[in-house]
Amino acid sequence: MDPSTERILTAVIDRIIPEDDYPSASQAGCIEFLRRLLASEEEAFNPVLSRLLYDINTASHNTIGRDFVDLSAEQQDGVLRTLDNTPAFHHLVLLTNEGYYADPGNGGNRDARSWEMVGYKGEPS
Amino acid sequence: MSQGLRSEYDAIVVGGGAGGGVVACQLAEAGQHVLLLERGRALSYRQVPRDHLRNHRQSIYGDNTTTDYEGHPRVFVDPAGREHVLKPHMGGYHLNAMTLGGGTRVYGGQAWRFHPLDFRMASTYGVPKGSSLADWPITYDDLAPYYEQAEWELGVCGDHATSLPAWKRNKPYPMPPFPDSPSSIALRKAAKQLGWATQPVPLLMNTIPYNGRAACIQCANCVGQACPSDGKVGSQNTVIPRALKTGNCDLLLETQAERIDTDDRGRVIGVTFVRYEDGQIHRTSVRAKRVILSAAAVETARLLLTSSSRHHPHGLGNHSDHVGRHLQGHVYTGAHAITREVMYDGKGPGVNICTLKFNHGNPGIIGGGLLANEFLKTPFKFWTEAPGDVPRWGIKAKQYMRNNFTRAEHVQGPIQDIPSPDARVTLDPKVRDRFGNPVARLSGTTHPESINASLYMHERAREWLAGIDPVKIWAFRPQLALTGGQHQAGTARMSADPKAGVTDAWGRVHGHDNLYVADGSLHVTNGGFNPVLTIFALAYRVADGINKAAR
Numbered sequence: 039m040d041p042s043t044e045r046i047l048t049a050v051i052d053r054i055i056p057e058d059d060y061p062s063a064s065q066a067g068c069i070e071f072l073r074r075l076l077a078s079e080e081e082a083f084n085p086v087l088s089r090l091l092y093d094i095n096t097a098s099h100n101t102i103g104r105d106f107v108d109l110s111a112e113q114q115d116g117v118l119r120t121l122d123n124t125p126a127f128h129h130l131v132l133l134t135n136e137g138y139y140a141d142p143g144n145g146g147n148r149d150a151r152s153w154e155m156v157g158y159k160g161e162p163s
Numbered sequence: 164m165s166q167g168l169r170s171e172y173d174a175i176v177v178g179g180g181a182g183g184g185v186v187a188c189q190l191a192e193a194g195q196h197v198l199l200l201e202r203g204r205a206l207s208y209r210q211v212p213r214d215h216l217r218n219h220r221q222s223i224y225g226d227n228t229t230t231d232y233e234g235h236p237r238v239f240v241d242p243a244g245r246e247h248v249l250k251p252h253m254g255g256y257h258l259n260a261m262t263l264g265g266g267t268r269v270y271g272g273q274a275w276r277f278h279p280l281d282f283r284m285a286s287t288y289g290v291p292k293g294s295s296l297a298d299w300p301i302t303y304d305d306l307a308p309y310y311e312q313a314e315w316e317l318g319v320c321g322d323h324a325t326s327l328p329a330w331k332r333n334k335p336y337p338m339p340p341f342p343d344s345p346s347s348i349a350l351r352k353a354a355k356q357l358g359w360a361t362q363p364v365p366l367l368m369n370t371i372p373y374n375g376r377a378a379c380i381q382c383a384n385c386v387g388q389a390c391p392s393d394g395k396v397g398s399q400n401t402v403i404p405r406a407l408k409t410g411n412c413d414l415l416l417e418t419q420a421e422r423i424d425t426d427d428r429g430r431v432i433g434v435t436f437v438r439y440e441d442g443q444i445h446r447t448s449v450r451a452k453r454v455i456l457s458a459a460a461v462e463t464a465r466l467l468l469t470s471s472s473r474h475h476p477h478g479l480g481n482h483s484d485h486v487g488r489h490l491q492g493h494v495y496t497g498a499h500a501i502t503r504e505v506m507y508d509g510k511g512p513g514v515n516i517c518t519l520k521f522n523h524g525n526p527g528i529i530g531g532g533l534l535a536n537e538f539l540k541t542p543f544k545f546w547t548e549a550p551g552d553v554p555r556w557g558i559k560a561k562q563y564m565r566n567n568f569t570r571a572e573h574v575q576g577p578i579q580d581i582p583s584p585d586a587r588v589t590l591d592p593k594v595r596d597r598f599g600n601p602v603a604r605l606s607g608t609t610h611p612e613s614i615n616a617s618l619y620m621h622e623r624a625r626e627w628l629a630g631i632d633p634v635k636i637w638a639f640r641p642q643l644a645l646t647g648g649q650h651q652a653g654t655a656r657m658s659a660d661p662k663a664g665v666t667d668a669w670g671r672v673h674g675h676d677n678l679y680v681a682d683g684s685l686h687v688t689n690g691g692f693n694p695v696l697t698i699f700a701l702a703y704r705v706a707d708g709i710n711k712a713a714r
Binding site for chain 1: 212213214216380384392505509543557558560568
């Protein structure tokens with residue numbers, strides 16, 4: 039994944055699961071989770087994701103005149119709301135949540151913080 | 164590889180799951196020489212990953228027991244007629260689990276006897292047009308002693324005092340049920356106000372040390388996973404070790420039965436099986452006096468169909484065109500709620516209260532089913548079950564998860580499938596497995612009456628949940644689809660008349676004196692209950708018949 043793709047993807051998934059007193063998606067490791075998936079079981083999603091990120095950045099330029107990564111969180115949410123009814127965005131939401139709430143071994147739920155957040159009693163040692 | 168194998172066995176058992184384990188054990192303990200074939204591996208607890216995205220409850224990218232994803236495709240024909248070539252973990256493949264123990268290695272272990280009326284569905288309700296609803300050639304009373312044997316030999320926990328009077332139980336359960344939870348307390352109170360009787364859910368699990376294994380440690384993630392304390396009962400930790408201990412049972416793992424061999428008179432004489440080792444296929448034929456098929460409904464049917472010959476042009480047991488037909492499982496229906504108080508206490512398995520009020524006698528409905536609360540959920544499973552009006556992204560979506568995971572309530576149950584002869588397993592004309600054999604092709608749907616029953620049961624689930632005064636109730640609409648899956652049954656159904664089924668009342672394939680079925684394929688109908696205890700009981704009964712005939 040090239041650095042500029044990673045930057046915009048990070049910004050998008052951090053609006054899908056933003057930071058509050060618990061980690062955002064990227065803070066939990068979801069970029070690593072997505073990277074693994076895109077190299078294997080979700081390989082077919084790569085061109086769809088590229089197109090989605092391109093469309094998000096285009097919408098950002100069309101509405102506010104700047105790159106998505108340079109917008110405020112509120113502005114980013116506004117841009118995403120114009121695209122959030124698409125199958126591509128729904129799929130990214132699904133994958134991000136898979137990583138965030140699955141077991142830490144999958145890479146997207148560092149230190150099982152999301153389990154602590156929701157109150158899941160975890161696994162036997 | 165053929166070192167140490169006998170030149171002829173008293174019995175070859177195909178499949179080391181629920182039925183196969185029991186038959187191998189009963190025959191070996193009676194002194195018979197048994198060869199047990201299992202196509203999966205024997206997996207220790209550490210070898211079954213607790214991956215929340217790859218397990219037998221949510222098989223998103225795989226499951227936690229399949230090791231060969233490429234070599235065993237199936238073809239699924241969807242309701243629109245489109246063909247899909249599928250890998251084992253995919254929806255539509257209808258996998259149980261490919262490992263020693265079969266589904267019992269990772270199931271939830273609900274341990275239900277069928278209701279007496281489940282054996283007489285046609286006499287009780289009539290036969291809806293287009294369905295293959297039929298009576299069994301045995302009654303509940305015929306199977307009751309074997310249900311009792313299964314409960315005591317394998318180990319089932321439950322509450323005798325509140326169990327269904329229609330079961331006419333002679334002995335209590337060997338172990339007490341799991342304790343109450345906030346969920347069962349709330350649901351019992353609501354049921355009482357509705358005038359519904361409830362009871363604890365019987366489970367194939369140790370609530371106390373039993374059979375030399377420790378009790379369940381009540382972890383938070385049971386169904387679809389291997390058990391961390393070995394408290395969950397499977398054939399791999401009960402009857403199969405017993406069979407091996409006799410010295411009379413040889414077990415071959417990673418070995419797939421390919422064909423039931425017959426002689427030039429059409430009589431069954433043994434099994435040809437295959438292994439894949441170092442990139443090479445090794446094929447062996449072994450003789451046996453009897454062959455018992457316990458490969459579960461899809462693969463048992465496939466093996467019968469594959470074993471065609473001059474005498475059996477349409478496959479073994481298939482002179483009346485019933486092999487592979489009437490594939491059943493269960494439509495699941497229910498409702499979800501968000502509660503005002505925290506329900507979640509992290510103490511599994513979680514499914515500990517049910518009502519059997521709606522299994523039968525529902526106005527205008529054929530059959531019905533049980534309703535129970537659910538096994539404890541994983542966070543991602545809870546995420547997938549959110550109602551349609553919850554945001555799926557953004558801070559509110561995150562807060563929904565945070566505020567509601569411990570307030571999730573879910574009541575659901577397996578609705579008795581009304582079978583269709585067009586829900587079936589055939590051999591695919593084109594696709595082959597790793598060994599060059601035609602794979603199973605699955606097509607058809609359950610009968611539409613199953614959807615009527617499930618809509619009725621959904622309303623009952625809503626009613627029950629309304630009684631706990633929740634914040635919100637929602638449900639997902641059941642679709643007309645092919646059932647089977649982990650509850651697969653019906654494809655070698657028992658019948659008195661050889662033209663109406665595949666086996667007789669003792670599991671012996673019509674037209675043969677030494678070929679048997681001992682798995683869910685035998686089920687004429689599949690009850691409004693999880694089927695595994697019935698599979699275990701029928702296996703005890705089939706084995707009993709074989710042992711008596713062998714004396």
